[in-house]
Amino acid sequence: MPGYINYILSVLFVLFGITALYSQDVVHVPKPKAEKAFERALKFYHNRESDKAEKELIKSIRHDSLYVEPYLLLADIYYDRSDLKMALKYYDNAIVLDPGHSATVYLLAAKASLEEGLYQKAVQRLTKYLSFEGLRDDQRKRAEDMLLVASFREDAMNNPVPFKPLNLGARINSPHDEFVNSITLNESQLVFTLMQPDTSLKGHFTEGFVMAVKKDTSWELAGKALPDLYELGNIGAMSLSPDGRFLFFTSCGAPIGFGSCDLYVCGKEGEGWSDPQNLGDVVNTPNWDSQPCFSADGQTLYFSSARPGGKGGSDIWHTTFKQGEGWSKPLNEGANINTKEEEMAPFIHADGQTMYFSSKGHMGMGGFDLFISRQDSSGQWQAAENLGWPVNTASDEI
Secondary structure, three states: OHHHHHHHHHHHHHHHOHHHHOOOOOOOOOOHHHHHHHHHHHHHHHOOOHHHHHHHHHHHHHHOOOOHHHHHHHHHHHHHOOOHHHHHHHHHHHHHHOOOOOHHHHHHHHHHHHHHOOHHHHHHHHHHHHOOOOOOHHHHHHHHHHHHHHHHHHHHHHOOOOOOOOOOOOOOOOOOEEEEEEEOOOOOEEEEEEEEEOOOOOOOEEEEEEEEEEEOOEEEEOOOOOOOOHHHOEEEEEEEOOOOOEEEEEEEOOOOOOOOEEEEEEEEEOOEEOOOEEOOOOOOOOOEEEEEEEOOOOOEEEEEEOOOOOOOOOEEEEEEEEOOOEEOOOEEOOOOOOOOOOEEEEEEOOOOOEEEEEEOOOOOOOOOEEEEEEEOOOOOEOOOEEOOOOOOOOOOOO
16 A cells, blocks of 8 residues: 555656646636746756756746746656655645646645655645546545555554663664664573674675673673674574574575575574574575574574565565474465565564564555564464554654
């Protein structure tokens, strides 16, 4: 559903054609100088000379402030520049001057409002757009989908969830990027990915795993407590098993891999770790396989993959380990988890029945949002629930 939102502007111009938007029959007859300035502006716009078009449109408005078309084209120019505030200003001016000028104006204003986070305004503009007669079924469907999204986001922001994140402090966080963390069941060990500049190659970055241990109520780095995996190249997206005995991770482009990115595992051996092992071609494919999360039962590995057979994009899958048999053929988590868009970063709760994950396809605040799903008594995942605002925002949460 949210895919319509990113797509709809390009569809509109295919459906209507830009010239048609500025050629509606209106009661107001523009003054000759204003009309000539607008015609020059339209030619500049078609030739992708927006700066010159903008100057002519401002002239046109000065000659005749009641002429609607210059406001509309100015709005489009500012939208093209991602200046949503100015785009909305001119869409609104056009609507005030001539509320019945074109249904499309309301749809364009609604899209800009939605992208700017003005959800109530988007709802109002979409409601007005849907009141116009003569809309085609596909046009109406796209607007109705946008209205559902705008209404959801307006409601979410009017009903925020409790959210007080705590920074782990300077012993863990640095000027570089820290991400994709995993914690043991007793909350005493934390592993995360650190990305920092490559000291030997300017402009490049390296990723590595770092372990921290909890001392009283604070965290501190644990030194060389993890295996050296640099021979596998670009590594990331790890999961420490809840008991701390296994480290699952992703390596991309390794010589022993089966595809672009594969899943690997190391086991604890005394104070050290075993050599990394690829999980094999039953689990890994020639496609992207990444972001593992090992369950507390010590048997099930959840991960994200772009392999064939999914719902679309990247999906969440799981494989089960059986002693003497190895890893089972991965199973897709189904339509209540996966969509035609991307699902990523599964985290399975210690109860084995609650999954947190990130998705672009379920109803959300924009980009990737965080969701939760719980299994019913038959083991089926229930409909995903958005974690709400301000946990989720218009940016990506993964």
